Structure formats: C-alpha cells, structure tokens
Amino acid sequence: MQNQNIKNEIEQLREEINRHNYYYYVLNQPIISDDEYDALIRKLISLEAQYPQFFDENSPTQKVGSDISEKFEKVEHKYRMYSLEDAFSEKEVIEFDNRVKRNLDINDCLAYSVEPKFDGVSVNIIYENGKLKVASTRGDGIIGENITKNIKTLKNLPLVLIVKNPPSFLDVQGEVILTKEEFKKINEYREEIGLALFANPRNAAAGSLKQLDPKETAKRNLKVFVYYIRGIEAYTQPKTQTQSLQILKELGLPVSELNRYCKNIQEAIAYRQTFLKAREELPYEIDGMVFKVDDFSLQEKLSYTSKYPKWAIAFKFPPMQSSTTVEDIIFNVGRTGIVTPVAILKPVKIGGVTISRASLHTFDELFKKDIRIGDYVFVQRAGDVIPEVVSSIPEKRNGKEKHVVKPTNCPVCSSLLQEEGAYLICPNIDCRARIVESLKHFVQKNALNIEGLGDKIIQQLVAKKIVQSVSDIYKLDKNKLLQLDRMGEKLANKILENIEKSKRTTFAKFLYALGIKHVGEFVANKLANNFSLEGLMELKDEEKLMQIEGIGPEIAKSVVAFFKEQRNINTIKNLLENISFIDNKKSTKLLNETFVFTGILGIPRSKAKEIVENLGGVVKDSLSKDTNYLVVGDEPGSKLEKAKKLGILIISEDEFLKLVGNELRD
Ligand SMILES: [Zn+2]
Incomplete structure (x- = not known):
C-alpha cells in the first residue's frame, strides 16, 4: 500500500515537471521560479533513486539529466553562478533598459556589451598563478561538479596562461559547446550503433563533458568560450565588460569574435537583429544575444536579484x-x-x-x-x-x-x-521505394555527389524502369534523360557532366554510397582505412571487423551480410567498370587539379602521373585554359610558350615535388 502511495507521488511529480517543462521550453512562460523547479526535480531524483522499481526512461529526470549527478566530486563556487533573465521581444528589452536607467537614476544612453548566448554547458574555470587549477559545472549555482580532468582535454582551452606575469588568481565563467558538425557526427555514430540520439548540441555537449573517462570527452571535440571574469588578482582590474573581454583575450583564453560594444540599446538590438538569419550559418548554436551593462561601477550599483544579475538580459531568438x-x-x-x-x-x-x-x-x-x-x-x-x-x-x-x-x-x-x-x-529487394531511396543516398553530396539528380528525377527514372540499380546511373545518356518530364537539354548535359565527375571518388565515399545498413560516413571511413574492397569481400565472419574501434557486432554483422550477397557483388562489379578510387589513405589535396608535363624530368613520367592521380589530380597531354600547372623539366617544348600566353602557373620539377610533399617516399 505504501508503495502505491510512493508510486503515485512519483507519477504526480513527473506530471507536474512535464507541465512546467512545457511552460518553460515551449510557451517560454514559466509559472514557477527556477529554484522551485529545481526543488521539484531534486525531490523526484531522490525518490527515483530510493525506489528504482519505479524507474521510467521517459521520466523528466532522464530528459533534463539534472545537472548534479553522484559521479563527480562537488565543488563549491567561490562566486555564485547566476542564470540570466530572458527577454523574447524588443518591448521587453526596452523596458529592461528603462528600468536599469531608472534604478541608476540616469537619463543618458547606456552602453552594453553584446555577446552571443551559447547553447551549451556553463562552466567555471579557475587559474592560479597562470595554471588551470579547477573547473566545475554550474550545478545549482552554488555547488557544481568537478570536471577539471575533462575540461583539460578541450583543445581550445590553454592549461597555462600565455602572459609573462599572469594574475595570481583568475576565476572565469564560460560555456562549453559542441559544433553543429560534431553534433551531427556523434548522432550519426550513435545511430549506427543503435544508441538513443541526443536531442540537441547542448545535450550532447553536457553528455560529452560529463563522461567519467576524460579520454571519452577528448574524442568529442568540445570547445569552450569564456565571457566573464568573476575575480582577478595581481593584474589589471577591468573597469568594463568590454575591457575584461580584452584581458581574457590577452591571457590567451578563447573569447568569441561575435562580442561587440554597443553604445546604446538601439544599437544592441540592431546588432542582435543581424543574427536572426546569420546564426544559421554559424558553426555552433546560439539561442540569443546577451546584453550586459558595460560599466562595472554601474553593474555593482545594480547588483543581483536572488536569481539574476540586474545588469544583464538575454534577448532570445525565436525557439527551435x-x-x-x-x-x-x-x-x-x-x-x-x-x-x-x-x-x-x-x-x-x-x-x-x-x-x-x-x-x-x-x-x-x-x-x-x-x-x-x-x-x-x-x-x-x-x-x-x-x-x-x-x-x-x-x-x-x-x-x-x-x-x-x-x-x-x-x-x-x-x-x-x-x-x-x-x-x-520490407524484404523485397526490388521494392521501388528501396531502389529510389538507394539512389537518393548514392547521389547525395557526402556520397558520390551527383548534383542535378534530384528526388523527382530519380522517381521518374525508377518508375519508367530506366534505372533499376545504382549502377544503371552510369548507363544514362542524353536520350534516356530527355524522356523525362521537365528535362531540358541544358539540365541533361549538366547531369551527365556530374555523373562523369563522380567516376573518381574515394573508397570511403564509395562504401558509404553503397548504403550498407549501419554504415554511415564514420564507419565507412573506418572500413576504408582498414580494408581493401577485396578484403571486405573475403570476410568470413565478424571477427576482424570487430577488432576495429567503433565497430560493434551489429555493424559487423551487417557488413559481412552485405558482401556475402551475390546481388551486391554484381552491383559493385558493375559500378567499378566506371568508378575508380583516389587513394583514400593519401590526401585529396590536388583534387581535380589538372597538370601537364613538358621536357625531361628527373623522375619517370609514369611516376609523376601516379603521384598526381593519387592525390586526386589529373594529368593531361595538352594544355588548355583549364590546366592548373605546367611542370617544366629540361629542354621544354613549345608548351612553355603556350602556357605563358594562357597564363598557366609554370613550376619546376623541384617545385612540383615540394607541392606533392611526401608522396614520393612511398
Ligand atoms: Zn516494399
């Protein structure tokens, strides 16, 4: 009976928290304070820990992953870490500006430091005598978790400050983030190995930062930006926020390039406005811009509420x-x-x-x-x-x-x-939907990159039975393409040109393009680095594959099954009649660069050709305006004069060997 009561209590708490999540995250109108919310979460966490039989993976505690866990040592912050007041409209921001001026009893314009609000994990970092001493998460603002070992793995954070006479003590606040690209990679990998996906980069950053094994954190390519000095001793004392950002930069710490001094609220609002669209192009997510009263003496006068500094506001972007x-x-x-x-x-x-x-x-x-x-x-x-x-x-x-x-x-x-x-x-390997999807996958940018073969064209090609397998793409000609609706001469030529270009690719991209179940770009690269095509076709079981880090039993099983299927082998053979690989182990630094040689070279021509091709370049016999380099040996022919006229870059054999770097050593 008592158990039933506890179960009810847990369920009621979950419901209540879910409702507040809705108000907070969706309506952006929380009806309780952060502290009250935290109290509810804490209560639920402790009940769930006490009564694990009522565990539910959909519990809000699983979702928010309450900041405090038992895994890490606790650290008491020297200065309390506050959160920020949010604003969602220009009106609210103007009101904020007016309120601040009223409190300060001033009529003049108020200058602001405007900074991106990163969608990441807030951290506190302390340097003593120039050396990184302790880093901790925000936690509840008063007590956080010690993540020093993990934060030390972040590549853009110096362990030692770069100045000669560093401050004896420095307490800074920053945000740990994950780039959109890394986020995509991590989720792709998780999908491949069947793990639940992270909902957003912030969750992924938090999950990555709080790995028990710092080596795992290191793999995630996290970044940090610092934006606030909580305390600094035996060093220049900043008088404004702008100046303190300058000092952080001077000390070699990563400071955002997007920070800007704005001389009044209108300028600040206008600057934020420019990011409404531009933020999509940024390599990481920001969810608003923070306006901070720039002058520290004014900040001090304004002070704090129980939750926020009264001198700052986060002007959020419309939610995602x-x-x-x-x-x-x-x-x-x-x-x-x-x-x-x-x-x-x-x-x-x-x-x-x-x-x-x-x-x-x-x-x-x-x-x-x-x-x-x-x-x-x-x-x-x-x-x-x-x-x-x-x-x-x-x-x-x-x-x-x-x-x-x-x-x-x-x-x-x-x-x-x-x-x-x-x-x-659907077990039918000839299912039209499967063929269409395989084709879409094959032509996409990260695979064989055949621009112009869009979804609608692919659907028509399959419906008309012109293309029934990916290898049929290489049998397309202008007549076949012109049978399609809305296909003109120009588009057809463009598509054929792109198909032609796709014939040279890397082994990794080729493997990815095949669309093997569980093989995304990440796994395709691993496979290409460890196996040849023949090696993959000869696989008897999963054993060899599973010796590769990052390849688990599910992936291995799927790869072996794929290469055992005769239909797939036939498709690969058909494809290889047209496709050749740029050596995957070497770089693609000369990709599609065209070379012409003239005169007598110190190395055999065939070797020179091989080097260029291994780096993704092309060797031609005659010059054209598309030639990128003319490599000149002894006793050059008429090509030299012609190249000069065409304005082609002329290089000596020595320069050529420098350009291709270490490739000769192999
Ligand atoms: Zn089907």
Missing part, C-alpha cells in the same frame, strides 16, 4: 521548438527496407524554416510517445537534423484523434512486412 497538429502519419520505406512512421504536419515555422513533416523514428517510439493523428505536438529542429516530434500535448485532445496501426504490408510494393528487432522491414 514549436507546436502544431499532426495531419497524417505515413509510412516511409528506406533504402534498407526499414519502414518508418513519418508525421505530416500542419506547416509551422521554426527558426525561420517551414516544417511540414517530422520523423517519428520507430513504431516503438511512436507508440511510447502515443502520437495520434490529429494530435497537437511539439516539434523541434536542431541544426541540420531532420525535425522530430518531441511529444504530444494530450491536454489539447478532443477525442477525435486516431491511433496509428502498424502496417502489415509494404505501402509501396505490398510485400508482407517482417519484424526485425525494433524494425519493420
């Missing part, structure tokens, strides 16, 4: 999460035959991009999240990742929502679907 309705749930057949549910949404703008469909990953997830057709849902977008449905909003149901039923037959070819672990699979 929003709510909309699910108009339908359709079933998508992927290139490996996996059938996944996809939500068709009432179009909604998220961070400037209109979203009309979102992934639901697997049926298990769909049912666990209980997403129904007609539901209101939260949708989120993070970087370049496909938008996903976060959760439904059951409070908004009217009873007309429809449950989704798992399909029994392939929506495209009607084959009976098979269950394979968590997946539902």
